Amino acid sequence: MPTDPHIYILLMEGMIFFLLGICLLLFKTPANSSYTKYRQSKATFAAIYILFAIELVAQWFQRIYFSHNALLSAAIYLTVFYASGVLMAEAHALLYSTSSAIARYHNQLIIKASLYFAWVWGSFLFNYHTQLIMITIASGLLFLQMCYLVLVTIKRTYPHAKAKILAYYSSPIKAFLQVVPTLLTIIFGISSPFVLFCPRWVSQLQTALGLIVFVYLFVWIINFVFYSPQVSYAIKIAEETSDCPQNANQKNNKLSQSLCCVIDAKVQRWQGNGGYRTAGLTIDQAAHDIGTNRSYLSMYIHQVCNKNFYEWIRDLRIQEAKQLLAERTLTIENIASTLGFGSSSNFSHTFKQITGKSPLAWRQNHQ
DSSP, X not given: OOOOHHHHHHHHHHHHHHHXXXXXXXXXXXXXXXXXXXXXXXXXXHHHHHHHHHHHHHHHHXXXXXXXXXXXXXXXXHHHHHHHHHHHHHHHHHHHSOHHHHHHHHHHHHHHHHHHHHHHHHGXXXXXXXXHHHHHHHHHHHHHXXXXXXXXXXXXXXXXXXXXXXXXXXXOXXXXXXXXXXXHHHHHHHHHHHHTTSOHHHHHHHHHHHHHHHHHHHHHHHHGGGTHHHHHHHHHHHHOGGGSOTTEETTTTEEOHHHHHHHHHHHHHHHHTTGGGSTTOBHHHHHHHHTSOHHHHHXXXXXXXXXXXXXXXXXXXXXXXXXXXXXXXXXXXXXXXXXXXXSHHHHHHHHHHHHSSOHHHHHHHTO
């Protein structure tokens, strides 16, 4: 029986990955339709955990009962990491992309993955030296794929999702969109092709760090259930074809001058009544209170103010906050509550971000 403790650590880590995957599968979410994409994404993440569990247990089984075959281990390793990268991209697309974008992205990933797996496992039809060359090339292809997923996630998926959420909610984006777990997972994935050419201790270190990263990712997936309906609804709004009103100039997506004047008068009345102070305000709620529809209000904000909904509401609140701070009748906590910021810390952070000074410093400078 082998005495190398690393072999048994592999089995333990494999069991942990498997348990995390099963927990994700069993984790219940509300049955309403706003959680549909979250449930699909959660199941995809669970498949990633189970894939890593299978890979680790396969390594353990091979080292216990068979002579170690480096190329076979490398093929299993590359297959699992490429598949997990594909599934990771799919899981994030489910959370943050429109249905049409998901369908296009899914088809591309399936074709690429099929060709990659055929290349890796087709190498075993040739002699040892050809296998070695093909596996080395496959490692390079894995690195390129992981870099591509970085570009897709950081340059396309998140910015698009952020724009859609900020065009709908007045709440800070950080509550709905967390990039850190994904960044850590991507860094872990990018390093994976090089591990095959490193000493065993590097592989052991990567596996241990990977376990920590995926435990953190597991917690993030569970916590995301609190924000899933808001994100899902904002993405759904962006997909609706009803956002092209007949009374708007569809060619350049602008309101006519007469319609813009009508909406402006309604907006001014709404602002005068302090409608922007409502905590957790959405563009649907604001449009209803103003007396127009979401599409017209969105175009009005962009056309007149050159801002998204979040920026528009934020700036209206900050403008009134300056007046209230200068009057010195309310505490900073009361001002934050009155203007719908949710918390004094959120108010202070937003105020400093816009003015360059904290509310207290601004009040002291405007005595």
